[in-house]
Amino acid sequence: MVKQERALRTREALIKSAATVFDRDGFSVASLTAISSLAGVSNGALHFHFASKAGLADSVEEAAAERLDRIVTAHEGAVGNALQLLVNTSHDLARRLTEDVVLRVGFELSRDQVREGGGRLYRQWHQWVEGALKRADCEGVLNEVTPEEVAASVVAATTGFEVLRTQDPEWLSHRTITRFWQLLLPRLAAASVLGDLVAAGSRSR
Amino acid sequence: MVKQERALRTREALIKSAATVFDRDGFSVASLTAISSLAGVSNGALHFHFASKAGLADSVEEAAAERLDRIVTAHEGAVGNALQLLVNTSHDLARRLTEDVVLRVGFELSRDQVREGGGRLYRQWHQWVEGALKRADCEGVLNEVTPEEVAASVVAATTGFEVLRTQDPEWLSHRTITRFWQLLLPRLAAASVLGDLVAAGSRSR
DSSP states (O other), X not given: OHHHHHHHHHHHHHHHHHHHHHHHHOTTTOOHHHHHHHHTOOHHXXXXXXXXXXXXXXXXXXXXXXXXXXXXXXXXXXXXXXXXXXXXXXXXXXXXXXXXXXXXXXXXHHTOTTSTTTTHHHHHHHHHHHHHHHHHHHTTOBOSOOHHHHHHHHHHHHHHHHHHTTTOGGGGSHHHXXXXXXXXXXXXXXXXXXXXXXXXXXXXX | XXXXXXXXXXXXXXXXXXXXXXXXXXXXXXXXXXXXXXXXOOHHHHHHHOSSHHHHHHHHHHHHHHHHHHHHHHTTTTSSSHXXXXXXXXXXXXXXXXXXXXXXXXXXXXXXXXXXXXXXXXXXXXXXXHHHHHHXXXXXXXOSOOHHHHHHHHHHXXXXXHHHTTTOGGGGSHHHHHHHHHHHHHXXXXXXXXXXXXXXXXXXX
């Protein structure tokens, strides 16, 4: 049991090191030696857990998918309506993308067109955003807009904020995301709820 | 003169081949031999024009910057107000990104955080979008929104459409961009001009 736990920790350390080295050097240039050395394990230990660099990349994306899942489920049921849920979750995602290298690099790997089976995290986020907007529609808090069409624009904008962050962290700041919602909410929300919605997120950060 | 012209054509062919091979294989994996062979020239000819693969990437980005400049200036003065100008130009950019591998790969290279001096094309596009919105503000066709704040969200969304296109071309389709403007224009435009604005672009495509 202790042995299994240690193996699990080593695996997690390798995933985090891989994300850090991919982030710094780029996936193609990243060396397995740099990754194992950063994790404080031998090359042999790395190869025990991962068959190849591509396998490590898949595991980083997988770990990021689990984190994304935790982020979107954390808010469910916690707030009044699904539009506020969407706003809160987007703020949370932006903050975690800034803080968590595994989540961030997972998204980067997911948009790498040369890798096979790409786009997984974007599809996961898109599906969740569309679901939240459909729920908002059922709750009667949406203005005369179509959930599917709004979802595409929201996913495009959040993707843009995440991509542009590599140029300047301000793109993923609380202020930028708040301004985005200040722009969009008056168009999205039914007049009856607009006054109650908090573009900056309804929980204290 | 004929010799100079031929040299210029070879250079352009190499830039296009480089973009094509970067697009297919990724920058890090792309080989100079594949690039020169696709351009139909010798490795020696490639090295006559470009010192390295990084130099080729810089030239692809430079060529894309010139194309972007031509796209944004092509519409100036052609339509009634600056909001419609912004809509038309965004449609044109989306179409050209789909068709023109040099423009598309220029943007991809520009967002590669491992390359030095990245982000050039995004800054160029951001600057232009902000300028167009400031002009719309002076023309009195903006609703009560701030040009700078709108510009950030428009740039983020267009960046997202461009990035997500690698997963599915529909993200950069005329339909997707039209829906984005259908969503945003009622929030951006003064009531006096909203009825005249065409989210699908005001020129026949």
